[in-house]
Amino acid sequence: MNPTQLSAPEDLSDWLAAGDRAAELSAESVAVDAQWWSEALAEFDLPNPLLGNEIGRRDLFGLGSVAADSPDDAIALLWNVIAFCLGRRNSDGRKRIAAVAADRKRIGRLLQEAALAAREDPGAAFAMLRPDKGGNVIERLGPAGFTWYLYFAGAGDPEHPSPVLETKVARSLRRAGWKGLRDSTWTAADYVVYSKLVDRWRIELGVDRNDVVVNGLFAITPPTGWDHPWQAWERQTWEKANWVRGPLSTDDLRTVHRWLRTFSALAPRSAEAQSEFRDLGKKINAALDGEPGEIHDGFDDEHVYGGHLGRRF
Numbered sequence: 673m674n675p676t677q678l679s680a681p682e683d684l685s686d687w688l689a690a691g692d693r694a695a696e697l698s699a700e701s702v703a704v705d706a707q708w709w710s711e712a713l714a715e716f717d718l719p720n721p722l723l724g725n726e727i728g729r730r731d732l733f734g735l736g737s738v739a740a741d742s743p744d745d746a747i748a749l750l751w752n753v754i755a756f757c758l759g760r761r762n763s764d765g766r767k768r769i770a771a772v773a774a775d776r777k778r779i780g781r782l783l784q785e786a787a788l789a790a791r792e793d794p795g796a797a798f799a800m801l802r803p804d805k806g807g808n809v810i811e812r813l814g815p816a817g818f819t820w821y822l823y824f825a826g827a828g829d830p831e832h833p834s835p836v837l838e839t840k841v842a843r844s845l846r847r848a849g850w851k852g853l854r855d856s857t858w859t860a861a862d863y864v865v866y867s868k869l870v871d872r873w874r875i876e877l878g879v880d881r882n883d884v885v886v887n888g889l890f891a892i893t894p895p896t897g898w899d900h901p902w903q904a905w906e907r908q909t910w911e912k913a914n915w916v917r918g919p920l921s922t923d924d925l926r927t928v929h930r931w932l933r934t935f936s937a938l939a940p941r942s943a944e945a946q947s948e949f950r951d952l953g954k955k956i957n958a959a960l961d962g963e964p965g966e967i968h969d970g971f972d973d974e975h976v977y978g979g980h981l982g983r984r985f
Contacts, residue, residue: 675850675865680873684844684888688877693884701728708762708966713751716773717767717863721748727756733828739787740825742782746787747772753821754813764812771811779810786818787825794867799860815858823883830881831874833867840893841886844870847860847894904920922960929964930955 686711687693707724713720720746732752744943754768772779782800789797801809801818808814826832842853845866853862868884879885921940932949957964 675845675853676868677778678845678849678869678948679766680877681848681892683842683892684873685892688879688884689887690914692889694881696888697881698729698883700728701731702756702759704758705760705762706755708765709751711757712762712766712769714874716769718769718773718776720750721745722755723752727752727842728829729756729824732756732824733826736787736824737827743777743784743797746783747776747780749787749824750783753824756819757820761857767812768810771813782809783821786822790822791832794834795860795864797825800862802860804859804861812855815863816856817862821920830883831871832873834863835867835870835882835886837863837866838890841889841895844889844893844963884905925960926964929953929960931979932956 699813701725704722704724706722709722710720713722717807732749735745735749735752736764738745740746750768750772750880754765757766787799788802789800798815798819801813803809810818819834819837822834823836825833837858839855842855842858870885874880874882874885876947877885914974917968934951935949953964
């Protein structure tokens with residue numbers, strides 16, 4: 673199916689209806705390691721524009737409103753966006769700072785231009801930071817990072833056309849039917865299709881903001897590797913009404929439990945095996961509200977095989 677024609681997932685609609693998602697998004701803030709940023713930026717003789725020990729979405733929308741005004745404003749938005757995304761973790765932060773410091777003027781102008789383009793032409797903005805025939809312009813800052821920058825450059829516009837695209841979102845999109853979308857290394861063309869899809873779903877689902885739709889795609893994301901070829905059997909379980917996290921259906925869990933009870937009765941009297949059977953049985957019981965019953969130890973030597981098995985099942 674053409675990804676532009678995909679229908680919004682039902683569980684996305686359910687998630688949107690379960691709370692005031694726009695208010696939740698607006699109130700979001702993240703604690704960051706401001707001291708680390710101060711020291712790391714000083715190490716490369718760069719000014720420190722970090723907003724403080726806590727950064728919120730509304731703060732970043734404010735910085736985004738002026739990111740297209742100058743290279744320095746664009747870089748200020750970048751550091752605060754990265755800090756917001758990382759929280760108190762600083763993985764690869766120093767490498768990103770070094771990459772900007774090595775060519776600050778050029779990268780500053782590029783970020784300024786990308787911030788401006790993001791408001792009207794998401795494909796062009798994406799291609800500025802990752803050309804299709806080349807790698808990431810800023811080392812250690814791929815699409816999963818710089819689309820956050822493009823998003824906040826929209827200054828909170830509810831219909832901003834440059835949404836965040838991360839691996840979790842991509843998994844939700846593949847489950848919705850966009851089979852050819854990769855885990856990462858997306859193209860500018862992918863980003864344009866995604867932008868239009870989010871905007872259409874916003875209208876169809878009756879919500880006010882594109883970023884609320886994106887937050888929903890984060891919330892409903894399936895587990896890592898859910899659609900790898902060796903896990904293809906799992907795909908059907910996501911479509912069942914009786915799905916439980918695992919991602920096995922309740923019918924699947926009942927089958928597993930039944931076989932565990934069989935193995936428990938027939939296996940040699942291994943304390944280790946019986947312990948594992950019981951532990952897994954408890955987890956299945958918890959998922960099914962105690963429906964299948966407990967798994968007991970294997971049969972005693974004194975019991976006759978047929979009679980014992982008949983009493984247990």
